Amino acid sequence: MGQETFLILNQRSVIDLFIDGDVFPYMTGNEIQNLGIKFGVGNLSGSRWQMMQTILSSLHNENDMTKFLEYFLLVMNINKAVKDVIKNNLKGEPPYEQTDNIFEECEKNNRYIAQVIRQELIRRINLELSVSGKKLVYNGNTFVMINSNDQAKIVADTSKIIDDDYIKKLLDNSKVDFNNNDLDSIVTKSRTLIESVFIQILQDQQVDFKENGDIGQYRKKVNLILGIKPDNTWNHSILTMVSGLNKIVDAITDMRNNNSDAHGSSSRVKIQRAEAELILNSAVTLATYYLGINNRNERT
Structure with a gap:
């Protein structure tokens, strides 16, 4: 070029x-x-x-x-x-x-x-x-x-599950950021998407919690209220899957702390399009999974 x-x-x-x-x-x-x-x-x-x-x-x-x-x-x-x-x-x-x-x-x-x-x-x-x-x-x-026709590829579709206008707008803005190659913002919004879904579930379930941005604490409460807190009665494969989910949340949170547009450190790793797409799709998949379980529990 x-x-x-x-x-x-x-x-x-x-x-x-x-x-x-x-x-x-x-x-x-x-x-x-x-x-x-x-x-x-x-x-x-x-x-x-x-x-x-x-x-x-x-x-x-x-x-x-x-x-x-x-x-x-x-x-x-x-x-x-x-x-x-x-x-x-x-x-x-x-x-x-x-x-x-x-x-x-x-x-x-x-x-x-x-x-x-x-x-x-x-x-x-x-x-x-x-x-x-x-x-x-x-x-x-x-x-x-x-x-100009390069577009984000969003694997999961949350349109039938996410009914919170803020979360919908957050996801829409994430797609815009991706298409504008504003890749650092994707990390922040992906983390915020997961955090917002956890908060929505806790509010739906009328669970008391301190809204302090501690995504780890939100996750523990959400896993407990949705019945996905692992214990030794769980199938090994299910344990592995839930452990993987937790690692994805931890990774996105860590990437937000070190790589996102919320921090100006010159030493942070530069996010590329492939990694930004992976982070966004992982966040969307997690949001869909947790909200799907929440909706299923509300119907039983």
Whole structure:
């Protein structure tokens, strides 16, 4: 893959998304000049969009282009856009459904809003690229172009079992993240999916529990109330299966703690598409299994 793969970005509709302020902050001519200098492109002239076009045209190889995209889409300061989201929320005009309940600034809120804004810009860029059958995605290491029809393969179907709107939305957002190659988010959402299912079961069964995020404690209570707490009367194969389920939950939880978008450690292992798909499908399969047993118990 060479620079020509990214030339599709150098079109007016995409450049306008970069600089016009609909998603990211509006960029003045001086700010575009400074951006060019940062990437070794000086003496820019013409309108704002022409200057940005010159910058993109001057990035001579794939490495330069991906460095630019990583900076612009993942690193560049977008605090003004974050503040605008909170201002609009306070006015009752939330621009994003995911952040419509955030009304004050703090590090956690600002970081989350910035993530939503960055994803929205990439989504809009990909709408412009869709005519060409391509989309821009971040694979955990760098930006790449992939075919726009690449889709997540979800093995299990929970639509007939999961009746909680939050869990449904969480699963739908996981599929969107996968298709946008936002792979780190898959880990967090997969873990949250399992946690949410455990909480739903405990609430359905009217079990007292402390909602503290301890997924291990949730699991113990769920296994007990559903009658799947292993003991020495169980068939060996069933014991092995339940032990495997517990290991899957532990693995996803551990991956969330070390690999997900919730932590910024530079030492964490980069998640690739195959592993992200495995994690998501494992979480969906576990959710289906536990909710299926819960529904069966409620009918008896």
